[in-house]
Amino acid sequence: MKYRLSAFTLVELMVAMMIISILGVLTMSIISATDRSSSLSNRSVEASAQARLAFDRIGIDLRGLLKRQDVNFETAVVPVASTGDALRFVSMVTSAGAAAADNRDTSVVTYRIQPNVDNASRPCLVRGAKAIRWADIGYLGVQANGLPSATFPTAYLPVYPADFDVLADGVIRMVIGFQLYPDNLPVTLADGTSLPVSYGDVVYSPPVRSDTGAVTYVDTSRISSIIVGLVTIDLTALRQADATQLQALAATFPMPDMNRLPVQSWANIANNVNLTPSSVPLSVRQALRVFERAYPMTPFGKKTSGSR
Amino acid sequence: MKTSDRPRAAFSLVEVVLALGIMAGCLLSLVALLLVGIKSNQASAEEMRAVNLLTVLEADLRNTHPAANNGKSRFFGLVLPYATNSSGFTVYNPALTVNTVSTATSTGLDENENPLPYTSLAPRPRCQASVIYTSVPAAGSFTPVQARLIVNWPATNASTPQALITMSSGSFVEVNVTFPAP
Numbered sequence: 239m240k241y242r243l244s245a246f247t248l249v250e251l252m253v254a255m256m257i258i259s260i261l262g263v264l265t266m267s268i269i270s271a272t273d274r275s276s277s278l279s280n281r282s283v284e285a286s287a288q289a290r291l292a293f294d295r296i297g298i299d300l301r302g303l304l305k306r307q308d309v310n311f312e313t314a315v316v317p318v319a320s321t322g323d324a325l326r327f328v329s330m331v332t333s334a335g336a337a338a339a340d341n342r343d344t345s346v347v348t349y350r351i352q353p354n355v356d357n358a359s360r361p362c363l364v365r366g367a368k369a370i371r372w373a374d375i376g377y378l379g380v381q382a383n384g385l386p387s388a389t390f391p392t393a394y395l396p397v398y399p400a401d402f403d404v405l406a407d408g409v410i411r412m413v414i415g416f417q418l419y420p421d422n423l424p425v426t427l428a429d430g431t432s433l434p435v436s437y438g439d440v441v442y443s444p445p446v447r448s449d450t451g452a453v454t455y456v457d458t459s460r461i462s463s464i465i466v467g468l469v470t471i472d473l474t475a476l477r478q479a480d481a482t483q484l485q486a487l488a489a490t491f492p493m494p495d496m497n498r499l500p501v502q503s504w505a506n507i508a509n510n511v512n513l514t515p516s517s518v519p520l521s522v523r524q525a526l527r528v529f530e531r532a533y534p535m536t537p538f539g540k541k542t543s544g545s546r
Numbered sequence: 547m548k549t550s551d552r553p554r555a556a557f558s559l560v561e562v563v564l565a566l567g568i569m570a571g572c573l574l575s576l577v578a579l580l581l582v583g584i585k586s587n588q589a590s591a592e593e594m595r596a597v598n599l600l601t602v603l604e605a606d607l608r609n610t611h612p613a614a615n616n617g618k619s620r621f622f623g624l625v626l627p628y629a630t631n632s633s634g635f636t637v638y639n640p641a642l643t644v645n646t647v648s649t650a651t652s653t654g655l656d657e658n659e660n661p662l663p664y665t666s667l668a669p670r671p672r673c674q675a676s677v678i679y680t681s682v683p684a685a686g687s688f689t690p691v692q693a694r695l696i697v698n699w700p701a702t703n704a705s706t707p708q709a710l711i712t713m714s715s716g717s718f719v720e721v722n723v724t725f726p727a728p
Contacts, residue, residue: 250559257563261570269573272580279587286594293598420611422636437614462609465602499602499621505658531598532605538628539726 281472281525288408288470289529292363295405296466299347299365300533302330303458309378310386311456313414313428313444316350318489321398323348323366325414326390328378333367335401340371346394351412351488354404359481361488363409363468366396388453408470411488413500415465416444420538428454438538440465441496459536467500467530469508475525483518487526490514504528589717596673596697596719599659603675603695604723612636618650623661624677625650627691627725636728638691642682647704652676654701664701673699674714678707683727690724 246254304327305311312326326348333345348366353359370378374394379387396402418425420438427433429443436445445461446454469491471479479487490513494503507513508526515523557565606619612630614620617639629639654664654671662671674697681692696710698718704710711718 245556246559254559254562258566261566265570265573268577272577272584276580276584276587279584279591282591283587286591290594417605417609420609420614422611422613435611435613437611438609438620439614440620463605465605497620499659501659502621509657529595529598530602532601534605534608537605538609538728 277474281474282527284472284474285408285470285525285527286529288406288472289468289527291406292409292412292468293466293529293531295365296349297531297533299327299329299331300464300535303535304328304330304344305458305535307447307455307457307459308380308384308386310390311458312390313456315413315442315493318351318411319361319485321350321352323350324412325349326395328370331367333369333401335368335396336371340373341369342372342375344370344375346370346390346396348396349405349412351410352398352402353481354407355399356404357407357476360407360476360479360484361410361481362404363406363412364398364402365405366398366402368394368396368401370394385450385453386455406470408473408476409468410471410484411469411491413442413467413493415440415442415467415494415500416461417463417465417532418445419460419462419536421460425460426454428456436460438462439497440499442493461535462537463532463534465499465530465532467494467504467528469504470527470529471522471525475522478519479522483515483522486515487518487522491528500530501528592673592699592717593719596699599655599673599675599697600695600719600721603677603697604721607677607693607695608723608725612639621661622653622655622675624653624675627679627693628728638683638685638728640685642679642691644679644682645707647676647678647706647710651678652710665703671701673697674701674710676707676710678710680722688727690726692722692724694720694722696720 309328314322316322316324329345329347330343331345332343345367350364351361352364354362379391417440418436418438422435425433425436425445426448427441427443428446444456447457490507491504494500505528508528511523603622606621610620610626612626612628617626617629619626627639628636631637649663652664654662654674656662657672664671664674676696678694680694683689696718698710698714702710702713704713
């Protein structure tokens with residue numbers, strides 16, 4: 239009898255194991271549920287971080303913008319799956335590309351969506367920057383009539399890939415919008431559209447100067463703010479799609495119409511998986527997020543006496 | 547053989563189950579910590595969205611011409627600091643009221659960031675954007691109009707600027723702006 243008392247009975251063991259397994263299953267299910275939701279929320283933060291990387295850098299570069307009528311400022315609507323700079327301007331920011339003694343922190347900065355050779359050609363946002371030599375700063379392509387050269391002097395442009403850095407892996411689409419200066423005057427856009435009055439409309443082709451003849455130049459004094467729209471996916475989803483699929487995804491986000499903001503035009507596409515190509519894995523289509531930010535350029539204020 | 551003198555060689559079943567229970571309790575409290583992390587993740591994503599929205603809201607109020615949308619801002623439909631007078635000149639909006647929350651100064655925004663009245667019940671707006679004018683100069687004065695721009699989430703039915711912040715439990719971002727004399 240006394241010998242038997244020193245050990246558990248089979249019934250005791252079974253009861254104990256039952257309780258242990260119930261507790262185990264409970265804790266495991268709680269842990270797996272929290273793990274799932276925490277990874278989802280981490281991915282959403284990751285997607286915002288991608289957008290923030292881009293927005294912060296664009297903000298720093300635009301803050302240093304050399305906003306002069308005799309310095310080039312170029313933007314272009316770049317179709318998805320082709321490469322070319324979406325935005326190109328001169329900014330007072332540091333970059334390499336000139337000898338140290340010649341480098342005075344004035345650079346040509348460009349942004350584009352480019353297949354990333356280091357990431358199986360998946361498209362992503364890259365930023366090019368190249369310092370302008372001190373000897374060239376006073377010139378910058380300006381012509382005798384006071385106008386900048388017809389297009390950016392190629393000697394100053396950053397060259398891909400040497401002068402470019404990946405800015406945000408998860409940014410697969412970018413559009414640049416322009417809010418016009420609300421001066422109630424006629425305005426012509428780079429794509430040839432003429433608006434009878436400028437009421438602070440948001441357009442996706444920049445306003446141009448009307449007094450420069452055949453060659454047109456962007457008129458930064460008639461842009462009240464620049465609006466940047468981005469489509470991002472998080473890095474987990476990025477690994478689940480190839481370059482073709484990501485380009486197909488990017489192409490489903492059209493250029494927004496005039497007086498529509500990027501997020502207004504895109505949010506329903508990003509939130510509805512039926513509107514994105516079914517060739518792309520569902521988990522990737524669910525990871526799309528859209529962002530926009532406005533940067534002041536020439537905010538409304540007294541421009542001439544008695545504005546209408 | 548003196549079995550009563552033998553030291554107890556093992557835990558009793560009750561002890562083991564109790565220990566397991568305590569361990570489970572500890573694990574659960576760790577999981578609760580994880581939830582705090584998720585909440586702060588969500589708050590940070592929402593805050594980034596709200597900060598971006600603030601920049602668009604400011605651009606919208608500053609740069610919409612009064613004639614564009616019947617004196618309201620183009621995208622958010624809020625009352626503008628400027629108006630057009632009878633001879634067609636842009637002047638300060640004479641109808642501005644200070645520290646008011648109403649449908650004229652505050653709007654809800656839906657999932658796609660389109661305006662939706664903040665009083666809407668189904669669907670409820672995702673967040674709320676407001677312009678609270680704090681200083682409006684006397685007629686003919688050239689001092690700037692001052693305003694607070696507030697984006698808070700979730701949307702509230704607040705009737706004062708203070709309630710806007712307290713009713714959304716501190717989930718808000720705000721910026722102070724001035725509008726120069728036109």
